[in-house]
Amino acid sequence: MKNSITAAEARKLIDTYLTTETLRFHSRETEVIMRALARHFDEDEESWGLTGLLHDLDMDAVGGDPARHGFETIEILKREGYDMPELFEAILSHTESLGGGRPARSTQLHYALAAAENITGLITAYVLVRPDKTIAGAKAASVTKKLKDKSFAASVSREYINDIEKTGLERSAFIAMAIDAMTGIKDEIHM
Numbered sequence: 001m002k003n004s005i006t007a008a009e010a011r012k013l014i015d016t017y018l019t020t021e022t023l024r025f026h027s028r029e030t031e032v033i034m035r036a037l038a039r040h041f042d043e044d045e046e047s048w049g050l051t052g053l054l055h056d057l058d059m060d061a062v063g064g065d066p067a068r069h070g071f072e073t074i075e076i077l078k079r080e081g082y083d084m085p086e087l088f089e090a091i092l093s094h095t096e097s098l099g100g101g102r103p104a105r106s107t108q109l110h111y112a113l114a115a116a117e118n119i120t121g122l123i124t125a126y127v128l129v130r131p132d133k134t135i136a137g138a139k140a141a142s143v144t145k146k147l148k149d150k151s152f153a154a155s156v157s158r159e160y161i162n163d164i165e166k167t168g169l170e171r172s173a174f175i176a177m178a179i180d181a182m183t184g185i186k187d188e189i190h191m
Helices: 007-017 021-041 045-054 071-079 085-093 108-129 140-148 158-167 171-183
Strands: none
Touching: 007 045, 007 071, 021 045, 021 108, 021 171, 045 085, 045 108, 071 085, 085 108, 108 140, 108 158, 108 171, 140 171, 158 171
C-alpha cells in the first residue's frame, strides 16, 4: 500500500472515476482553494491540494446515495493501493453532517476542506447570476452578501464556510482567497 499520492496519480483517478464535468470542475476548484489555504497556513501545498482534488472522487459512483459518500472514496483509494489515514479522515470529516460514523471536523485541514468545497458552490452560483457570467472582477463583499441570503445556493453549507474562522482565518479573507484561486483557473473551468 502507498502512503502518498502524486498529482499525476490523483488526476488519473479523477479521469477514471469522475465522469461528470461539473464534478470535475468542482474538484479542481476545491484543489486550487486548498492549495491557497495551505500556502496561507504554511502547510504542505501538494498534500492539501490533492485532498481537495480527491474529496468527492466517489460522487458519480454513489449517485443518489449520500450515506455512501466519503466511505466509497476511501474504498476506491484502497482498491487503487493507497493507505493515507490523514487524507481518509479529512475526506470523511467533510461529510460529517451525513452522520453514519463519520468523524467530526477537528483539525485545520478538516475545516479548510469543508469550507473550500462549499465555497466553490456559492461562488459558482454567484458567477452564474452576474450579467457577464464571469468570475473576473468578482468581489468578496458581493459573495458575502449572497452567503447571508440563505435561499441563494441553498444547498451550500453556510456553517462549513463560516467555520473557516476556527482555523484563525477571517471569513472575508477566505472568500477573497477562494475567488482569487478560482479566477486563476477560470479558462480551465469555463468561468
